[in-house]
Amino acid sequence: MNWDDLRIIAAVRDEGTYAGASARLRIDETTVGRRLARIQRDLGVKLFDAVDGVRRPTRQCEAVLAHVGAMAAHAAAIDRIKEGQVGPVGRLRIASTNAVAEELLAPHASSFLRDHPGLTLQFLTASGNVKFSRWQADLAIRLRKPEKGDFTISKLGDVRLYFFEPADRGGREPVACVYPDELDAIPEAQFLRAKRLTNVRCVTDNIRIIRTMIQSHQAIGVLPEHSCAPLLADRSLRATLLPKRRDVWLLVQNHLKRDPATRATIAWVRACFQDSARE
Template identity: 30%
Template sequence: MQDMDWSDLQVFLAIAQTGGLGRAGAALRVDATTVGRRLRRLEARVGANLFEQTREGQVLTDAGEALLLRVERMSRAAAEIGEGTQGRPAKVSGTLRISVAEGFGSWVLARHLPDFARAHPGLTVDLVANSGFLSMSKREADIAVMLSRPKAGPIIAGKLSDYALGLYASQTYLAAAGTPQRGADLLAGHSLIGYIPDLLYAPELRYLDEIHPGPTPRLRSSSINAQHQLIAGGAGIGVLPCFIGNADPSLSPVLPDKRIFRAFWMVTHKDTHQLARVQAGKDWIVAMIDRCRGLLLPRS
């Protein structure tokens, strides 16, 4: 980088953090034309396009992500020298996209996200919490919390925590239909709630047979939140993560000795896992998981 103008690299960093030439210019107090000119000069020296223009603004290319990692390191080092901040947490900005399972994202991550947002006011966080995961190999997300470790791809994965699941039903349903005392009782006239078999986005979601062989859900949904609403509404018995079932006072555990265990894995891309925003997100998720261990693995 010795042939590059540091001011051009600062312009590049501002565009990466704000996502637009105009916003970068406003942050640097220069006009967008100057920002664009400096970006073109830098791209000529690098020999590659650093951004792609999309409807949402400027999005980093692979070459841009690689350069951003180096420029962020330089920026942090300059800040430490100039301000004596060595050892303090670095300020992060830009957009951090986190892909998570719907239940974990809605019932655990989202409840703690405000603390992370307050700690990093310059960061925009996209929490993608739905039935399925974005592709880490294609870099559709910066961080993913998945139900299994990916078997291939340019990724880095580590186990976050085990978590427990169990059968739950509303007190209204149990008063009307009776409380099962053993797994075989689920086959005797009880209404079961579960996933749609051919729409499962992860094999780890196949768990009713672990309670007792043979039960077939009559009410099915691809959404764990919809299943929770069906169970809470008195429609039947279903499996929920304990961090959902135990959080709803209208629900009662059914066959509490029949617990199921799964695991959460945190996954990042090898090319971007060291970016400041990704490091900050990883550190927060690990710390949050430690605080929530009792919710994920409650005592029997």
């Protein structure tokens, strides 16, 4: 089995298309398809299903990729021996919301990577929860506890929440920023719903949009503590601490639990949240 061929399997998994894998590996798209077909023929199994234009790994492919990940870690370790470096080696994909990545992880990422020269972090972000599966991320930070899944889950901590409103409304009803219906279960949405707001004309799950609206002094909304430091210092705003906090959860792929690179990254993620709670 050719190592370059195995890298093609991983690239198709990560990118979801032959074209994406082609761009990532800098080889022709037809070459990707031809070599993947040869691998499937040699193994005697189907590796991907086409679903809505995206290549999804089959169960047989999942088994192959578990070994590919281990081989990639060993290959990186060999490079480290050549370079005379020490410490954990690996590339970890972390899925989180934009706000968590930008405001909790990014401020501490440079020092972490400096202290661990063998590690590479890939941040997978979105306004809502990034989908976590064996094939899209290695670790995920979730603001809601998953009901089930083939992964290890542990609580990272809880986040305080603040409701902001203009200190002086000037006789006008501020615009209410609320969350989409699919987020009805989160404490922020429950708090806003209990207030029976009437001027609800901004619906979003994007923290930056809510923060910008509140900063205009013409809107109300709820923000997590790590996203609202400037607002707490703004005397033109009134901040109310919500009685209920938002739990934060860490998801880790089971096959990575004992991996040194993963364990170092988990410790760093926990430290980021602990530092935020002390601020």
